[in-house]
Amino acid sequence: MLTRRQALLSLGMLAGSRGMLAQTPGQRFESSIEVVTVTVAVSDAEGRLVTDLTQEEFELFEDGLPQTITQFTNTRVPVSLAVLLDVSDSMVGLRLTDARQALDRFLFELLSRDDEYALVVFNHSPTIAAPWTDDPAKVTPALDALRGWGGTAIYDAVNASLPLLDRRHRQRGAALVISDGSDTASDIQLRDLRSRLLRTDAFVYAIGIDRDDPRALRTRINPYSLRQVTDDTGGYTEVVKETSELGPATARIADELNKQYTLGYTPAHPGDGQFHGIRVRVKRTGHRVRARRGYIATPDRRRR
Numbered sequence: 529m530l531t532r533r534q535a536l537l538s539l540g541m542l543a544g545s546r547g548m549l550a551q552t553p554g555q556r557f558e559s560s561i562e563v564v565t566v567t568v569a570v571s572d573a574e575g576r577l578v579t580d581l582t583q584e585e586f587e588l589f590e591d592g593l594p595q596t597i598t599q600f601t602n603t604r605v606p607v608s609l610a611v612l613l614d615v616s617d618s619m620v621g622l623r624l625t626d627a628r629q630a631l632d633r634f635l636f637e638l639l640s641r642d643d644e645y646a647l648v649v650f651n652h653s654p655t656i657a658a659p660w661t662d663d664p665a666k667v668t669p670a671l672d673a674l675r676g677w678g679g680t681a682i683y684d685a686v687n688a689s690l691p692l693l694d695r696r697h698r699q700r701g702a703a704l705v706i707s708d709g710s711d712t713a714s715d716i717q718l719r720d721l722r723s724r725l726l727r728t729d730a731f732v733y734a735i736g737i738d739r740d741d742p743r744a745l746r747t748r749i750n751p752y753s754l755r756q757v758t759d760d761t762g763g764y765t766e767v768v769k770e771t772s773e774l775g776p777a778t779a780r781i782a783d784e785l786n787k788q789y790t791l792g793y794t795p796a797h798p799g800d801g802q803f804h805g806i807r808v809r810v811k812r813t814g815h816r817v818r819a820r821r822g823y824i825a826t827p828d829r830r831r832r
Contacts, residue, residue: 562798563599564590566806566819567700567731567762568789573814577787581810588791589807599792606642607785608660608696611635612685613674614707616651618747620676623737626771627706628671630778636664638782644698647671650685651678652713660697679713680747683721686732686757687714693730700790701730704781705757706774708737710750718756726803726824731763735777738767762820799827 566588570578583600611634613627635645647658647670657670682705693701711718725732734757736749754765766777791808805822 562794563792564795564806564823565599565729566791566793566808567729568791568808568817568819569731569762569784569787570789570810570818571816577784578812578815579787581789581812583791585811586789586791587809587811588793589809590793590795590804592805592807595793595795597791597793599790601790604640604786605700605788605790606640606644606698607700607702608644608646608693608698609635609639609785610646610648610689610692610701610703612648612650612654612682612689612703612705614651614680614682614705614709615649615674615676615678616680616707616709617677618680618709623708623771624674624676626774628674630771630774631671633775634778634782635667638779639785642698644696646692648685648689648692649674650681650688651676652681653678654681654685654688656688656692659692660695680707680709680711681713681715682707682711682754683714683716683718683757687716687721687724690724690728693728700785700788701728702763702781702785703730703732704778705732705734705754706737707734707754708739708749708771709747711753712747718753722756722760725757725761726822727826728761729820729823730761731820732758732761733763733781734758734765735774736765736767737769737771737774739769760821762818764818795825797825800825801827 572578583597586597588595588597644660644662646660647667649655649657658667689703734754736751736754738749751765751767758765768777803822803824808817808819810817
């Protein structure tokens with residue numbers, strides 16, 4: 529469930545998309561109505577993103593019951609993107625160089641100027657290397673300082689990004705994990721992380737680098753575990769063989785962020801503390817829909 533702060537942002541964004549309110553990035557709008565917003569990506573049978581759907585073509589269900597979609601936009605909404613980059617010892621050298629080049633283009637060319645981004649680097653522990661900003665000059669020094677050493681704590685990094693995403697200044701939230709190894713050092717267990725992800729409305733993506741090398745199988749990327757992190761949020765995991773493929777992979781994510789829909793509805797049980805399943809589908813045949821699969825209806829509260 530959205531917190532009060534997220535619900536206010538969502539209401540302001542949706543109203544602004546209809547021309548009712550003049551909006552600037554990060555502006556907040558007050559309302560006492562609690563709304564669940566669902567970000568949706570739709571692709572056709574060939575995997576191409578679909579951008580011409582109308583509100584009437586969507587169907588939204590909570591706990592199996594149809595919901596009335598009261599708010600809808602198919603125009604691009606500003607996004608806060610947190611990049612979680614593996615800087616363990618296996619990423620030393622060319623891998624970090626390729627990752628840096630991909631991120632330079634992703635953050636500074638493919639995202640909109642209305643977006644913001646943050647950088648979290650992780651080895652055996654996560655560090656927020658650059659907090660939310662829309663200024664490349666504030667992220668570039670952190671990218672210049674990248675060095676590879678230590679183990680790999682993917683789950684801890686995702687967990688550390690959740691408070692960051694909750695403090696974001698844009699309406700949509702997303703996180704991207706880039707790693708070339710299996711999790712070997714996290715304190716949080718995968719099942720606990722998945723439970724905490726139910727409290728965020730951010731899409732989580734992952735790009736796993738799985739080169740054919742002689743490393744022990746336990747240290748190579750585990751796509752199944754990454755998909756358990758990404759898929760419930762509406763995001764996805766992509767596995768590439770070389771870090772040179774990071775550029776095209778991140779470009780595909782940027783393209784999706786440019787072509788998502790946002791739906792809103794008012795639940796019948798605001799703030800009951802329970803998990804509620806969400807399902808979104810479209811009336812056109814042969815189309816695939818990705819959205820978060822549920823949420824925990826946390827009590828309404830104002831952030832300070």
